[in-house]
Amino acid sequence: MDAHFIYRRLHSLTGIVPVGLFLIYHLYIQLYLHSGAEVYNEVVNSFYDSPLALWVLALIVYIPLIFHSVYGAMITFEAQAQPNYHYFAHLLYWLQRLSGIGVLFFIIAHVWNAQLGPLMADTWGTHFEHLAEGFADPESGLVTKTVYVLGVLGATFHFANGINTFSITWGIALTPRSQLRMRVISVITFLVLTVSSFYALAAIW
Numbered sequence: 001m002d003a004h005f006i007y008r009r010l011h012s013l014t015g016i017v018p019v020g021l022f023l024i025y026h027l028y029i030q031l032y033l034h035s036g037a038e039v040y041n042e043v044v045n046s047f048y049d050s051p052l053a054l055w056v057l058a059l060i061v062y063i064p065l066i067f068h069s070v071y072g073a074m075i076t077f078e079a080q081a082q083p084n085y086h087y088f089a090h091l092l093y094w095l096q097r098l099s100g101i102g103v104l105f106f107i108i109a110h111v112w113n114a115q116l117g118p119l120m121a122d123t124w125g126t127h128f129e130h131l132a133e134g135f136a137d138p139e140s141g142l143v144t145k146t147v148y149v150l151g152v153l154g155a156t157f158h159f160a161n162g163i164n165t166f167s168i169t170w171g172i173a174l175t176p177r178s179q180l181r182m183r184v185i186s187v188i189t190f191l192v193l194t195v196s197s198f199y200a201l202a203a204i205w
């Protein structure tokens with residue numbers, strides 16, 4: 001087994017476990033925006049009460065995400081036209097790469113906006129107020145909202161379409177029938193995650 005094969009499999013696996021599972025958990029937490037500032041801040045802050053929180057974040061989220069992103073960016077730059085793909089599969093192939101790069105920029109902006117900025121300004125903990133004020137800002141609010149909508153859309157598409165490509169990478173869906181089933185699962189995942197995230201954002205729109 002060569003190193004490229006192992007890295008490729010690790011890249012594929014980290015997209016689902018743990019990064020994909022974290023994405024689902026993270027988007028679920030955002031539904032608490034509808035419960036108001038007090039509940040939302042408590043739900044988010046309670047995670048950080050644990051002395052293991054930073055270790056969990058580093059080992060389960062940041063390290064796998066950095067690996068997936070760096071290797072994903074390398075795969076993106078090696079990408080080339082796939083003459084044996086039909087039009088729709090080709091479109092998804094390029095959208096998977098484009099959304100990966102978009103999500104990378106979004107995650108950097110999001111971590112800066114939601115974590116590092118408030119930490120440096122010593123306002124960390126009032127997450128609801130910080131998000132709501134950012135969205136309502138008369139000068140930059142529209143840009144912030146647009147970045148969040150595109151970032152969420154990119155992430156839900158990338159993960160949902162990734163479920164389908166993951167099943168191909170691992171040889172899980174080999175027959176046309178099972179491939180159709182994976183595509184249906186992928187479309188349903190995309191719709192559920194996107195609708196739920198936009199509903200969450202509507203609370204502070």
Ligand code: HEM
Binds near residue numbers: 014167
């Ligand atoms: C929210 C964060 C992310 C999640 C949940 C995620 C998830 C996934 C999943 C499940 C796959 C399918 C794996 C496969 O085809 O075997 C995948 C593929 C891919 N990801 Fe990500 N990913 C994320 C972020 C990124 C970032 C930041 C990049 C790069 C800049 C990236 C680049 C790629 C590429 C290029 C593929 C296609 C691999 C291929 O077709 O062989 N991903 N991702």
